[in-house]
Structures are given as structure tokens and as C-alpha cells.
Amino acid sequence: MAMRGLDELLKDWSDWTYGGAGLLGGGSTILARWMDSKGDLMFSGSGGSRGTGDEIEQQIEAAVVALAAQDLQAADVLRLEYAAGWWLVCERNGYDFARYDPTEATQLDRARLLGYSWRTYKRRLAKARDHVVQALRDNR
Numbered sequence: 001m002a003m004r005g006l007d008e009l010l011k012d013w014s015d016w017t018y019g020g021a022g023l024l025g026g027g028s029t030i031l032a033r034w035m036d037s038k039g040d041l042m043f044s045g046s047g048g049s050r051g052t053g054d055e056i057e058q059q060i061e062a063a064v065v066a067l068a069a070q071d072l073q074a075a076d077v078l079r080l081e082y083a084a085g086w087w088l089v090c091e092r093n094g095y096d097f098a099r100y101d102p103t104e105a106t107q108l109d110r111a112r113l114l115g116y117s118w119r120t121y122k123r124r125l126a127k128a129r130d131h132v133v134q135a136l137r138d139n140r
Contacts, residue, residue, distance in 0.1 A: 014084035016057035063135030067128060077121055078128035080110040
């Protein structure tokens with residue numbers, strides 16, 4: 001998968017986490033819902049489905065949730081990098097998300113929020129991106 005193609009997919013996934021999928025309804029986190037459902041996530045919402053276009057975003061979310069079970073830090077880096085559920089990462093790390101603007105934050109800002117060096121942030125981001133790529137390949 002080309003680097004640019006992955007970035008576009010991850011940006012679409014980020015947009016999807018905000019809107020029509022209804023993943024964050026009811027006040028629970030995605031990870032909590034995943035654990036409550038014993039590993040099976042149901043993706044639905046009052047906004048209705050966008051059709052088969054949701055499938056890739058669902059696959060990415062499932063890959064990130066699976067990654068979080070193995071390496072929460074890498075999953076958090078990916079969520080911050082693409083602003084997909086960033087508020088959950090801020091909350092989990094004790095950071096006042098009202099003070100965080102994902103549109104203005106640099107990679108260094110995100111690394112600092114997590115207490116990482118920029119190098120560690122980049123390494124965890126690469127791991128998370130590789131995990132998503134592999135998961136998408138496996139789902140073909």
C-alpha cells in the first residue's frame with residue numbers, strides 16, 4: 001500500500017470516528033465497548049450507514065482496537081496523529097482535552113502529551129501504521 005494511500009485512508013477513518021458510525025455514543029470508549037462485547041464490535045448509529053464505504057473505516061478501527069490490546073501506546077500515537085478519538089487519549093493520559101487542539105498540535109506536541117521523545121513517538125507511529133497496513137492486507 002502506498003504511503004499516500006494509507007494517509008488518505010487514515011484521514012477518512014479519523015473523520016468516520018467523529019460522525020456517522022456512532023461508535024462513541026452512550027458515553028463509553030471504544031475499548032470498553034470492545035471488552036464488553038467480548039471482542040465483537042457492532043458498528044451502527046443513528047446517522048445511518050454511508051454504505052459499503054464504511055467497511056474500510058471499520059477495518060481500520062478494528063485493527064487499531066486490536067493493536068490497543070497489544071500495544072496501547074502505539075494505538076494512542078496513531079489516534080493522536082490522525083485525530084481519531086484524540087479526546088480519549090487525552091483523558092486516559094490525564095491531559096485536559098479542553099486545552100488540546102488537534103488541528104494545531106505538531107508531532108512534537110503530541111509526543112510531549114504522551115511523555116515520549118519525538119523519536120519514540122515516530123517509532124510507535126511507524127509500528128501502528130504497519131499494523132494497520134497488515135490488517136488491511138489480511139482482510140482482502
